[in-house]
Amino acid sequence: MRRERGAPRPGWEKIIESQGLAYHRAAHPEGLSRPYWDESVHYVFSMDEVDALEAQVEELHEMCLRAAGHVVETGRFAEFAIPEWAAEDVARSWERRDPHLYGRFDLRYDGTGPAKLLEYNADTPTSLLESSVVQWFWLKDTHPDDDQWNSVHERLIDRWSAMTLPPGPTHFSWTNMDETGEEAMTLAYLQETADQAGLHTVAIAMEDIGWDSLNRRFVDVEERMIRSVFKLYPWEWMLADPFGRHAVRHATWIEPLWKALLSNKALLAILWELYPGHPNLLPAYLDGPRDLTSYIAKPLLGREGASMRIVTPDGGQETPGSYGREGYVHQAFDALPDFDGQRPVLGAWMVADEPAGLGIRETSGLITDDTSSFVPHRIERP
Template identity: 50%
Template sequence: MQRISRPPRINWQQTVESQGMVYHTIDDEPYWDETACYQFDSAEIDLLEDATNELQERCIEAAQHVIDKDLFDKLQIPPHAVPLIVDAWEKDEPSLYGRFDLAYDGHTPPKLLEYNADTPTSLLEASVIQWFWLKDLYPDADQFNSIHERLIEAWKGMGITSTVHFSCVADAPEDFGNLEYLRDTAIQAGLTTSQLFMNDIGFEEVEGRYVDLDDRPIDLMFKLYPWEWLVNEYFGRKLATARMRLIEPAWKMLLSNKGLLAIMWELFEGHDNLLRAGFEAGPFRDNYVTKPLLSREGENVTVHRNGQVHEVEGSYGGKALVYQQLAAIPCFDGNYPVIGSWIVAGESAGIGIREDRQLVTTNASRFLPHYFT
């Protein structure tokens, strides 16, 4: 694993925009960053793939454990959401995708930082943008990236016959870019789709159905919108009786909750791909992090390192925490990379890399492409 500096392509902004990525720059700073890239060898890629598949299996076991032992309180899941989770789990409602965030240095086993199992983004750049970058600059190399093809096959395998409505919040360019990309993969799979924003979804009280702007029933919806928001809104309270299926399914509330890190450590203590984690400070004295159970984009993550404390600001303060051993994230010329390892239809499908000058990855952290030889 190496970080390699290189000049960006001429007119790279226009190139990635033509491929659907309009959010390549944030606050006048590049988010898509091709002034450097990461190189791996095939053995490292095999290791990342195996670790991702292993973690997916352990997460599923941990979710079953939560259900069997009625541990929803530990994850602070509201009681009215539990029947939705259990019902979706027992019906084995399909999951499309997810992203593990891993610490990896090319020498020691990859370690799980967290699982973005409900509304992961950085998908378009991992699937499409870095692939075309590879073809332009390293046509003889390879890339751990079968995300696009796997998404299309996953849609085909779901047996969908109704229209799939795709929805996210308005005025969120990154979310919308990821949503439209996923919608495109569904179209390529032969599905009929429609797009609307979350605040445009209606509810027909007499029929007990969700409807779109044309008053058509919404039978199946892909939502790029967090479950923990949904179940606490008027809209979500109708899900128990409304006839609508969602992707991602309600059981993903278990996997997207950072409390699962503590439960996994209880079940699989010492596992090569896990960091020590718990719901209490317990053995953690220094070199650990605290994370709100449901925080996003690094908000309110606090790093305790060598006697110093660094907290990322955010809107999740004052919430229940999980404690986790500080990962040994490698540092390349002052940059800390985190590997986003993608799951599609339950199996490893490729990676994308985000890096920052600090240990915590946030929404402003840069995305860098990769290749392997």
């Protein structure tokens, strides 16, 4: 694994916008000189490295599924801040194996040892279009003889084709709270993959989904019954909404309710409990840092690196945010590797239960947040 520099393609902004990456100009807070999509640099991997990463990610996913089963079997929902009234519904969703689509592992990896799991974005992961489409065309334009860990697009279409969904259109829903357009862009892309799989789809804002109390069903703006919904709206928000008690029992939601267990950072502590010393895990605890001298406190339901606290013998660091009322997990702190002053996080994609590809975000800081840039990668042919 190494980081290389290269000249951006002439007119790269228009190229990526034509491929759907419309929000890249609004993706960063104001005042940053580096673009969100940065093809002036990229990472290079060997095929052996990618094969090893793929095997590790597949094992991590299997471990996460077993951890979810453990939580359901032992009733440990309170540790995940799952409301008591919703616990049985989470269990039923898991027992039915309600269909799921995709997820993204965030990994620490420097090319010299096993990847370390930082978290699993298993409910509403983004940076998808960048990983599946945009960096693929970058590869074809700049290094056509090389390869890339990237079968995301094809696997998404295949997964939609394999799903058994209720009759009628599948609705694709975003929230009007999306200020940058990232969620709308991601949703439009996923809707396109479903269309290519032959599904009948309809786009709708979450705020426009109505509840028909007489017939006890969700409806869209045309009063059509909503039977299945893909949502870019986290389950913890849904459970806190007034319609949350209806949502857990009506309609097929993708991602399903049981994904609320995998997208919660309490999962990190459960994994360490079930697989202590596993080479792809970092020690993690829910009841405090215990014997960890260097650790990072992560809110169970935090997003974009907000409300985190790093503690080391040499000092600490905090990020602003309003998360944490739901509790924290304390994970051993292993600083992201330094490549030319930048620290990459590897985002390894799962589609259904299969590893599907890789996206990389990097920043100069110790915590990957909304100031990070997405950079492409390639697999060097021998």
